[in-house]
Amino acid sequence: MKRSRAFGRMIVGAAALAACAPGSLGTALRLAAQSSPAPSRSIGPGPKLAAMKKDAAADVENMRELSQQMVDQIFSYAELGYQEFETSKYLTGMLEKNGFRIERDIAGMPTGWTATWGSGRPVIALGSDLDDIPQASQKPGVAYQAPIIAGAPGHGEGHNSGMPLQLTAALAVKKIMEREHLSGTLKLWPGVAEELGGGKAYFVRAGVFKDVDICLFAHVGSNFNLSWGDRVGTGVVSVEYTFKGESAHAAANPWRGRSALDAVELMDIGWNFRREHLRLSQRSHYVITNGGDQPNVVPSNASVWYYFREIDYPHIKELREIGDTMAKAASMMTNTEVSSKVTGAAWPQHFNKVVAETAYENVKAVGVPKWSQEDVTLATAIQKELSQPQRGLTTEIGRLQGPVRLEDNIGGGSDDIGDVSWNVPTVTLNYPANIPGMPGHNWANAISMATPIAHKGVTAGAKVVAMTALDFLARPELVQEAWDYFRTVQTKDQKYQPLLASGDQPILSTNAKTMEQYRPEMKQFYFDPSKYKTYLEQLGIKYPTVR
Numbered sequence: 001m002k003r004s005r006a007f008g009r010m011i012v013g014a015a016a017l018a019a020c021a022p023g024s025l026g027t028a029l030r031l032a033a034q035s036s037p038a039p040s041r042s043i044g045p046g047p048k049l050a051a052m053k054k055d056a057a058a059d060v061e062n063m064r065e066l067s068q069q070m071v072d073q074i075f076s077y078a079e080l081g082y083q084e085f086e087t088s089k090y091l092t093g094m095l096e097k098n099g100f101r102i103e104r105d106i107a108g109m110p111t112g113w114t115a116t117w118g119s120g121r122p123v124i125a126l127g128s129d130l131d132d133i134p135q136a137s138q139k140p141g142v143a144y145q146a147p148i149i150a151g152a153p154g155h156g157e158g159h160n161s162g163m164p165l166q167l168t169a170a171l172a173v174k175k176i177m178e179r180e181h182l183s184g185t186l187k188l189w190p191g192v193a194e195e196l197g198g199g200k201a202y203f204v205r206a207g208v209f210k211d212v213d214i215c216l217f218a219h220v221g222s223n224f225n226l227s228w229g230d231r232v233g234t235g236v237v238s239v240e241y242t243f244k245g246e247s248a249h250a251a252a253n254p255w256r257g258r259s260a261l262d263a264v265e266l267m268d269i270g271w272n273f274r275r276e277h278l279r280l281s282q283r284s285h286y287v288i289t290n291g292g293d294q295p296n297v298v299p300s301n302a303s304v305w306y307y308f309r310e311i312d313y314p315h316i317k318e319l320r321e322i323g324d325t326m327a328k329a330a331s332m333m334t335n336t337e338v339s340s341k342v343t344g345a346a347w348p349q350h351f352n353k354v355v356a357e358t359a360y361e362n363v364k365a366v367g368v369p370k371w372s373q374e375d376v377t378l379a380t381a382i383q384k385e386l387s388q389p390q391r392g393l394t395t396e397i398g399r400l401q402g403p404v405r406l407e408d409n410i411g412g413g414s415d416d417i418g419d420v421s422w423n424v425p426t427v428t429l430n431y432p433a434n435i436p437g438m439p440g441h442n443w444a445n446a447i448s449m450a451t452p453i454a455h456k457g458v459t460a461g462a463k464v465v466a467m468t469a470l471d472f473l474a475r476p477e478l479v480q481e482a483w484d485y486f487r488t489v490q491t492k493d494q495k496y497q498p499l500l501a502s503g504d505q506p507i508l509s510t511n512a513k514t515m516e517q518y519r520p521e522m523k524q525f526y527f528d529p530s531k532y533k534t535y536l537e538q539l540g541i542k543y544p545t546v547r
């Protein structure tokens, strides 16, 4: 990583100047302030910082109606990866109104943007994902499957809550920075198409994080969780293979045809046999995105889309190479041609020790939200519906988890925050806005996401982010410590090498047809906060609705 830490050096430089030439110090500092303001001196961990954090948390609490509106609004937009147009327009509009400078079309993505406020160091990046899940449309607050629109996408991952959390936190921090004249920059950014591994690696490549000092990422969970070091889970490379054959009348002249669908099926069969002999930590899955048109035409084009997941970079690459071999072999068996394109990627995640420990102190101070009887009733009812232990909602914060050893990493999901985490000290804060025991990527995960459960979880999470941002703004030495860990521990032996090749571009047309199909109907259900206090009220849902 090439990166000059002007931050630390400027403090030393100013002090040295003061010692030898006191007369010129004022001029020098003024000049510095015009270009890139010197960071404030450390306020230290004392009562002044504590009071600032308390005020920020109180401000977040006062903004809970605004947070609720944002959570409900984005829930109602329910947009799939790369199609987050309404969501992005709404968020950038809110941020612009609050004095943030917006940059659009980041990394060539129409739904990619950044919003910055303030000046100078440290630069604190606040991010969260935007996109939702196919066919996960669900009425909030109802403890059984009840789509708002059958077949439509929905927030069955809870990505409608993260940016409202970050925006609320940013507004609270901004107010304190103005009051206390703190140097520093807040930079909000969205996780575009996270479900496709389609955003963050491109953001990294576009340089979004090159001037960032600390990244605080937020992701929905069913509790407060933080970890540092290598995290349990995988990285992924997402590849679509397309086979090209020759069409023919499937009954009259089948011997004239070469079936691209045969190639897809043979590749999948090969992969599924090979699966037995792959490492236990791998995860791989596919969908056939094009299987031909109709049975009486030999399919001349067919495509299959794979996610290759493994726990470290060399094994992700190796898995993808096996996939390439399978595809080549299938094309040889069927006398077809094969091409492939990378449609997304995510590095395994590694979070920063200093940032995680700092944030965890704030989690301890904020604690789990106070749930109502209605909240617990909803949770227990959906747990019963899905034959899960009926444990209701979380009542105690999770532990701060340390690094997982490579040999103990059993694999699991991925998140392209991994790419960011290998470029700048980063943590993901999981916050309690969902119900424990849900399957993930499912309508059931949407149930809580426009109810008081999500609203309270977002307010609690925003307090933690605001307090943590203030820790780093007020104590430049913490930024330095975070970078020391990043340099001397995290990246000592392992350096970031993108899984994307330089020619790989985001496939912006992904999900466009699905949104085109459903958006007109979905528009009728967009949240209207000028008429209704909550989305539950607009939909006329009694909270909670249980069997």
Ligand SMILES: [Zn+2]
Binding pocket: 129, 157, 159, 194, 219
């Ligand atoms: Zn997610």
